[in-house]
Amino acid sequence: MRLKRKGEKGEMGKVAIYPGSFDPLTYGHIDIVERALEIFDKVILAIAHDAEKKPLFTVEERVEMAKTIFKDNPNVIVDSFKGLLVNYVEKTNAKVILRGLRATSDFEYEFHMASMNRSLSTHLDTLFMMTSKDYFFVSSRTIKEVARLGGVVEGLVPDLVARKLKEKFKLPLPKRKLIGWED
Numbered sequence: 009m010r011l012k013r014k015g016e017k018g019e020m021g022k023v024a025i026y027p028g029s030f031d032p033l034t035y036g037h038i039d040i041v042e043r044a045l046e047i048f049d050k051v052i053l054a055i056a057h058d059a060e061k062k063p064l065f066t067v068e069e070r071v072e073m074a075k076t077i078f079k080d081n082p083n084v085i086v087d088s089f090k091g092l093l094v095n096y097v098e099k100t101n102a103k104v105i106l107r108g109l110r111a112t113s114d115f116e117y118e119f120h121m122a123s124m125n126r127s128l129s130t131h132l133d134t135l136f137m138m139t140s141k142d143y144f145f146v147s148s149r150t151i152k153e154v155a156r157l158g159g160v161v162e163g164l165v166p167d168l169v170a171r172k173l174k175e176k177f178k179l180p181l182p183k184r185k186l187i188g189w190e191d
């Protein structure tokens with residue numbers, strides 16, 4: 009995907025690339041996207057084929073879920089990329105990589121990744137946004153674990169994601185109010 013340069017017809021304004029595994033997308037991610045749209049005109053949610061972890065959902069499944077979730081927001085573009093993130097970002101002409109930070113424990117990994125990306129592509133910057141207090145404990149990894157063991161993830165991920173997790177883990181969809189969850 010190539011974004012138009014400033015002044016070019018159809019130029020997209022200020023764009024941030026929000027890369028990740030999004031396996032699956034959580035309300036923590038959505039919160040970052042929504043807040044980033046206060047600063048940027050467009051956010052490209054870029055789902056990586058080449059992340060280190062073994063994913064639960066295929067890239068195609070994750071792209072489809074994210075497209076459905078953001079279908080009413082024309083300023084969010086859902087895409088996927090293969091290979092190095094910096095090469096993908098270069099093709100879009102965006103200058104900013106956006107990442108969420110939940111806790112200091114995220115910092116080391118993020119610092120290394122941002123530094124490596126900066127060394128590969130010196131004109132790209134990584135912008136960090138603190139995850140909001142409502143979601144700082146939410147990660148895709150813990151969401152998968154809780155869902156796999158039959159716990160409640162509704163309220164932490166969109167309903168579509170909660171449903172897809174149950175399908176993946178072949179769990180029944182809940183018919184009653186679940187213990188430990190308050191509206």
Ligand code: PNS
Nearest residue numbers: 027028029056058059091092093121124
């Ligand atoms: O959500 P994640 O898994 O923390 O996201 C990590 C991701 C996908 C942003 C990172 O693994 C990545 O950029 N992968 C693409 C390959 C790449 O560029 N690796 C070098 C980064 S130092």
